[in-house]
Amino acid sequence: MAKMTMVQALNLALHQEMEKDDAILVLGEDVAVDGGVFRVTEGLLEKYGELRVIDTPLAESAIIGTAVGMAIHGLKPVCEIQFSGFSYLAFHQLESHAARMRWRSRGAYHVPLVLRTPYGGGVRALEHHSESRESYYAHTPGLKMVIPSSPRNARALLVSAMRDPDPVVFFEPKSIYRAFREEVPDEEEALPIGSAQVVREGNDLTLISYGAMMQPTLTAADRLAEEDGIQADVIDLLSISPLDEETCVNSVRKTGRVVIVNEAPRSFGPAAEVMARLIEKSFWYLEAPIRRVTGYDVIIPLFAYEQAYLPDAQRILRVARETLDVVS
Amino acid sequence: MPRTTIDLPYQVEHISILDEDGNLDHDLEPDLSEEFLLRLHRYMLLGRRFDERMLKLQRQGRIGTFAPIQGQEASQLGSVAALRDSDWMAPAFRESAAQLWRGQSMESFLLYYGGYFRGGEIPEGIRNLPVAIPVGTQILHAVGLGYAIKVHGQDDVAMVFFGDGATSEGDFHEAVNNAGVFKTPTIFVCQNNQYAISIPRSHQTQAKTLAQKALAYGVPGIQTDGNDILAVYVAAIEAVERARAGEGPTLIENVTYRLSVHTTADDPTRYRDEEEVAVWEKREPISRFQRYLKDKGMLTDNAITALEDEIKDEIAEAVDKAEERMETLKDEAITMFDHLYAERPAYLEEQRQAFAAHWEKA
Ligand SMILES: Cc1ncc(C[n+]2csc(CCOP(=O)(O)OP(=O)(O)O)c2C)c(N)n1
Numbered sequence: 267m268a269k270m271t272m273v274q275a276l277n278l279a280l281h282q283e284m285e286k287d288d289a290i291l292v293l294g295e296d297v298a299v300d301g302g303v304f305r306v307t308e309g310l311l312e313k314y315g316e317l318r319v320i321d322t323p324l325a326e327s328a329i330i331g332t333a334v335g336m337a338i339h340g341l342k343p344v345c346e347i348q349f350s351g352f353s354y355l356a357f358h359q360l361e362s363h364a365a366r367m368r369w370r371s372r373g374a375y376h377v378p379l380v381l382r383t384p385y386g387g388g389v390r391a392l393e394h395h396s397e398s399r400e401s402y403y404a405h406t407p408g409l410k411m412v413i414p415s416s417p418r419n420a421r422a423l424l425v426s427a428m429r430d431p432d433p434v435v436f437f438e439p440k441s442i443y444r445a446f447r448e449e450v451p452d453e454e455e456a457l458p459i460g461s462a463q464v465v466r467e468g469n470d471l472t473l474i475s476y477g478a479m480m481q482p483t484l485t486a487a488d489r490l491a492e493e494d495g496i497q498a499d500v501i502d503l504l505s506i507s508p509l510d511e512e513t514c515v516n517s518v519r520k521t522g523r524v525v526i527v528n529e530a531p532r533s534f535g536p537a538a539e540v541m542a543r544l545i546e547k548s549f550w551y552l553e554a555p556i557r558r559v560t561g562y563d564v565i566i567p568l569f570a571y572e573q574a575y576l577p578d579a580q581r582i583l584r585v586a587r588e589t590l591d592v593v594s
Numbered sequence: 595m596p597r598t599t600i601d602l603p604y605q606v607e608h609i610s611i612l613d614e615d616g617n618l619d620h621d622l623e624p625d626l627s628e629e630f631l632l633r634l635h636r637y638m639l640l641g642r643r644f645d646e647r648m649l650k651l652q653r654q655g656r657i658g659t660f661a662p663i664q665g666q667e668a669s670q671l672g673s674v675a676a677l678r679d680s681d682w683m684a685p686a687f688r689e690s691a692a693q694l695w696r697g698q699s700m701e702s703f704l705l706y707y708g709g710y711f712r713g714g715e716i717p718e719g720i721r722n723l724p725v726a727i728p729v730g731t732q733i734l735h736a737v738g739l740g741y742a743i744k745v746h747g748q749d750d751v752a753m754v755f756f757g758d759g760a761t762s763e764g765d766f767h768e769a770v771n772n773a774g775v776f777k778t779p780t781i782f783v784c785q786n787n788q789y790a791i792s793i794p795r796s797h798q799t800q801a802k803t804l805a806q807k808a809l810a811y812g813v814p815g816i817q818t819d820g821n822d823i824l825a826v827y828v829a830a831i832e833a834v835e836r837a838r839a840g841e842g843p844t845l846i847e848n849v850t851y852r853l854s855v856h857t858t859a860d861d862p863t864r865y866r867d868e869e870e871v872a873v874w875e876k877r878e879p880i881s882r883f884q885r886y887l888k889d890k891g892m893l894t895d896n897a898i899t900a901l902e903d904e905i906k907d908e909i910a911e912a913v914d915k916a917e918e919r920m921e922t923l924k925d926e927a928i929t930m931f932d933h934l935y936a937e938r939p940a941y942l943e944e945q946r947q948a949f950a951a952h953w954e955k956a
Contacts, residue, residue, distance in 0.1 A: 295793065296792045296793060300792035300864055300865055303859070323759075323793070323799065324729055324759035324762045324790045324793065324798065325762045325764065326763075327763075327764055351728070355731075355763070355764075355765075390659070392659055392660075392687075392727055393725075393727050533941070562930065562942075562946075562949065563941070563942055563945060564931055564934055564942070565930075565934070567930040568706070568709045568710060569658055569709035570709035570710045570924070570927075571709075571710075571927035572709075574927035574949075574953060581952065
């Protein structure tokens with residue numbers, strides 16, 4: 267056990283899986299000599315050599331397109347796209363090929379690639395470095411979409427992503443890359459993709475979130491307990507697709523009230539999908555309208571105003587209280 | 595049948611007029627007025643000093659991340675100096691000297707890198723595109739601008755900047771190819787500063803030059819000593835004149851060096867050594883141009899000192915103004931709802947009002 271940041275925990279996952287599985291290789295811009303601009307791939311080049319740890323030319327489409335070929339022929343490429351805002355330059359390779367190869371070849375070929383990329387706001391960055399557009403990928407049949415929220419679950423989910431037989435898009439919440447440390451066990455640990463976790467239990471209200479937004483969501487839950495005597499069930503989705511509907515539905519059947527939090531723009535975002543599933547499966551249990559706290563439907567502002575854009579504990583708390591005030 | 599060699603229409607030339615030791619090729623020296631040369635010099639110095647000031651402001655937390663230009667002043671200014679106001683210019687994200695020459699204010703840079711999108715405002719009548727951060731993506735826009743210029747029957751040109759790394763992106767190839775097919779008045783300026791973050795030019799492509807990439811698309815490509823402002827200018831003006839005359843696009847590779855960090859978030863000691871930087875420090879563009887101007891009797895040490903003082907004051911004033919402006923803009927987060935569409939849709943107006951109601955309480 268060691269206390270690690272998320273960057274260190276992700277690095278540990280890469281080291282341990284590469285050690286065990288020769289088919290895994292890492293490719294991307296600045297991942298080898300520089301160790302990745304956030305240092306997630308630090309030390310891999312020295313240990314596994316340039317055949318398996320590849321500094322690519324500057325071309326995202328080439329990274330993913332090449333990885334598709336590698337994956338078809340028995341390798342397990344872990345691609346780093348430097349920021350999620352640049353993953354769109356590779357979008358057609360993901361959508362048109364990575365996501366469809368198994369389907370198109372009627373199961374003859376499959377594409378076990380991982381696309382790792384930092385996403386989200388709160389780090390005072392330039393344009394294109396702060397957005398949260400997981401919906402693009404979650405919306406694409408054939409892709410899995412995973413977003414961890416802490417060092418330990420980041421490590422365990424990345425391990426699963428590398429072992430998954432299908433393409434996994436793995437968004438890393440960069441604002442908490444180094445924000446806090448957590449005990450991470452030395453021995454390998456894997457969390458199933460497609461399973462949410464109930465990280466706090468209560469009967470009064472359900473709060474659902476994921477990624478960097480787990481921090482303000484948990485703060486809001488703490489304050490509800492302290493200030494209002496309200497106990498919330500808090501669910502960390504961990505996978506956006508496949509979505510763990512069962513965990514969400516079970517909780518809402520118990521509490522009857524739910525607030526969903528995502529950093530992404532509001533319209534057509536993950537919260538909207540969770541709402542739809544809850545309406546389908548737990549409508550008769552609801553005691554108040556389902557509410558969501560999200561980013562606005564605007565381009566996330568440059569950093570002077572980004573905190574005004576990002577959902578925070580205060581906003582979550584306000585909406586949670588409004589939900590609790592509804593008399594059914 | 596014997597195998598034959600296909601005769602290709604272009605070769606790649608390299609231009610150097612004023613070398614790092616101050617040697618001048620008199621035959622190639624362009625005939626430029628004293629006023630124009632001094633103006634170039636002024637902007638080189640302004641570009642350098644403003645950059646240094648921004649680096650300090652960033653380190654003090656007064657602005658955010660930005661991409662320094664140190665060492666690339668000649669490559670930028672020699673290029674834009676060949677444009678006139680009605681021409682278009684599309685920067686990447688490391689062209690502050692070029693943008694200053696093209697009429698953008700220092701204050702706007704400080705606002706932009708201070709985290710205020712107001713800094714992205716394009717002043718009335720200036721034909722610069724905003725900064726484009728996704729590498730290489732803006733290159734195609736210069737083809738479209740060039741096409742529109744043709745449709746409008748004008749003889750303007752569109753000049754676009756990008757780095758060596760950008761030449762690996764598909765958009766670069768699509769742009770040069772389309773410009774060749776459409777014969778657009780587009781000048782592609784590649785600032786080969788030897789690095790794309792940590793990736794050296796030699797790892798970016800096996801091609802010997804970047805200029806030769808144009809040849810595959812039937813477009814002329816030329817390489818310059820990008821730290822020699824005279825060579826850069828000559829390549830640019832020739833390309834501009836060809837484009838104005840309806841003879842189509844050119845790719846120019848300015849061979850230069852990024853003397854500073856990639857951005858303020860980068861640590862270059864991880865991927866390059868001091869000796870290499872020292873070699874390029876000696877080739878740096880400003881001192882060699884100053885020597886040239888002194889030899890021509892256009893510049894003295896006293897004049898340089900006076901100019902340095904003047905620039906220092908100008909920068910200080912811009913910083914003061916920008917910081918005052920930031921203070922007044924601080925509480926205008928609601929402007930995040932502006933400029934998304936010509937008309938704000940109802941759902942967005944609703945979000946804006948909810949924001950206003952909540953934000954006041956916070
Ligand atoms: C499409 C895209 N991918 C990655 C990045 C991250 N990034 C920013 S600058 C840069 C290197 C650019 O190198 P080059 O084109 O040579 O220009 P330079 O920065 O050296 O001026 C990278 C990889 C980006 N901004 N856009």
